[in-house]
Amino acid sequence: MYAAIMGYGTIGSGVAEILEGNREKVAKGAGQEIALKYVLDLREFPDSPVADRIIHDFEKIEKDPQVRLVVEAMGGLNPAYPFVKACLNAGKHVATSNKALVAAHGTELLALAREKGVNFFFEASVGGGIPIIRTLYRCLMGEEIQEITGILNGTTNYILTKMEKEGASFSDVLKEAQELGYAEKDPEADIKGYDTCRKIAILTSLVTGKEVDYQDIYTEGVTTVTDMDFRYAKKLGASIKLFGTSRMEGEAVHAWVAPVMVGKNHPLYGVGGAYNGILVKSDKLGTSMYYGSGAGKLPTASAVVADLIEAAQNEGKNVPIGWNGQRLALAGMDTFDCRYFVRVAGDAAGKKGQVEDMLGKGETIVLEGADEFAVVTPQMSEREFKERAIKLEQACRNLNEEGIRQMIRTEL
Numbered sequence: 001m002y003a004a005i006m007g008y009g010t011i012g013s014g015v016a017e018i019l020e021g022n023r024e025k026v027a028k029g030a031g032q033e034i035a036l037k038y039v040l041d042l043r044e045f046p047d048s049p050v051a052d053r054i055i056h057d058f059e060k061i062e063k064d065p066q067v068r069l070v071v072e073a074m075g076g077l078n079p080a081y082p083f084v085k086a087c088l089n090a091g092k093h094v095a096t097s098n099k100a101l102v103a104a105h106g107t108e109l110l111a112l113a114r115e116k117g118v119n120f121f122f123e124a125s126v127g128g129g130i131p132i133i134r135t136l137y138r139c140l141m142g143e144e145i146q147e148i149t150g151i152l153n154g155t156t157n158y159i160l161t162k163m164e165k166e167g168a169s170f171s172d173v174l175k176e177a178q179e180l181g182y183a184e185k186d187p188e189a190d191i192k193g194y195d196t197c198r199k200i201a202i203l204t205s206l207v208t209g210k211e212v213d214y215q216d217i218y219t220e221g222v223t224t225v226t227d228m229d230f231r232y233a234k235k236l237g238a239s240i241k242l243f244g245t246s247r248m249e250g251e252a253v254h255a256w257v258a259p260v261m262v263g264k265n266h267p268l269y270g271v272g273g274a275y276n277g278i279l280v281k282s283d284k285l286g287t288s289m290y291y292g293s294g295a296g297k298l299p300t301a302s303a304v305v306a307d308l309i310e311a312a313q314n315e316g317k318n319v320p321i322g323w324n325g326q327r328l329a330l331a332g333m334d335t336f337d338c339r340y341f342v343r344v345a346g347d348a349a350g351k352k353g354q355v356e357d358m359l360g361k362g363e364t365i366v367l368e369g370a371d372e373f374a375v376v377t378p379q380m381s382e383r384e385f386k387e388r389a390i391k392l393e394q395a396c397r398n399l400n401e402e403g404i405r406q407m408i409r410t411e412l
């Protein structure tokens with residue numbers, strides 16, 4: 001069976017490497033050899049093992065009936081979207097690692113694959129090499145999924161872990177991560193939570209069977225997390241992680257992205273560095289967790305190759321995965337319940353009582369020498385928390401005092 005790769009960057013070259021290096025293993029899984037016929041890229045790669053297969057004209061792939069499997073590893077939407085659409089229209093299977101493509105056009109591409117009796121697979125788009133998509137649509141297919149919570153972005157997890165371990169500031173760690181090549185030169189999609197947002201949108205669509213518009217997902221990044229927050233977290237025996245979460249309670253689905261303070265007994269507490277971890281709660285299995293490399297050449301390419309094998313096994317047949325075009329209306333953050341870590345300016349001795357009266361009696365944390373203190377509130381809805389916080393801010397303003405400096409949701 002012939003395959004083509006579109007985009008010979010990190011992931012595309014990883015796929016070529018695995019197809020060659022694990023040739024027999026792949027053939028055994030696929031039931032036949034998968035031979036790489038074309039590699040589409042704007043550039044030449046004269047010293048690479050695929051130098052003789054580099055092409056610059058997409059139509060060669062589209063019009064070659066021998067090519068049954070296509071890998072999209074270009075990233076971005078243009079020309080990835082029109083190329084993938086054309087491949088599916090031409091009756092070819094497509095495997096992609098591109099979460100932006102799946103989040104923006106997944107509904108249409110899945111429907112097209114169904115219509116054409118081929119497959120549009122996207123295992124590598126969430127969690128890199130961690131098999132979370134296949135786990136959800138195959139292994140847990142008889143389960144009612146109640147919650148998915150993931151550390152889905154390696155860059156931000158690397159940054160937060162460094163801040164925690166070294167007491168460093170966000171900007172210092174980001175700069176260092178960029179210098180070492182861990183973070184992109186333009187890190188906005190990672191640090192503002194957009195990458196995690198697209199990934200949790202895909203997972204939520206997959207388990208609800210309905211389209212989730214990633215733009216409907218409430219999203220906070222990690223840019224507001226400070227070294228001071230980590231000092232409190234340490235005192236609480238906690239850590240701070242960027243979570244993408246989706247909770248299904250009856251008809252209501254809450255999906256959001258935000259930093260969360262988690263205690264040592266939270267299953268995702270120990271997921272550090274550039275790793276990803278995804279926790280799934282389902283009605284019969286209970287809690288299960290999936291951990292590994294969420295990015296990187298071979299881990300991500302490994303997931304793409306598994307998709308190619310599954311597509312080869314299902315030649316002439318569409319594997320029923322994905323979601324339909326019915327848009328899922330997400331529940332608003334106002335009805336989401338949790339406890340809140342709140343830092344308030346001023347002296348705990350003088351102000352603690354007032355803050356507890358207004359935010360609810362929870363736990364107070366005092367750092368020696370700080371001109372502020374923190375409380376962890378009791379559990380309440382976000383609507384209630386906001387109302388209470390506004391009243392506290394008002395009271396502080398009336399006294400000409402600074403009020404709330406920080407709020408982080410907690411699972412302690």
Ligand code: HSE
Pocket residue numbers: 128152153154155156190195294295296
């Ligand atoms: N920028 C992403 C990350 C790459 O840091 O996790 C994988 O999607």
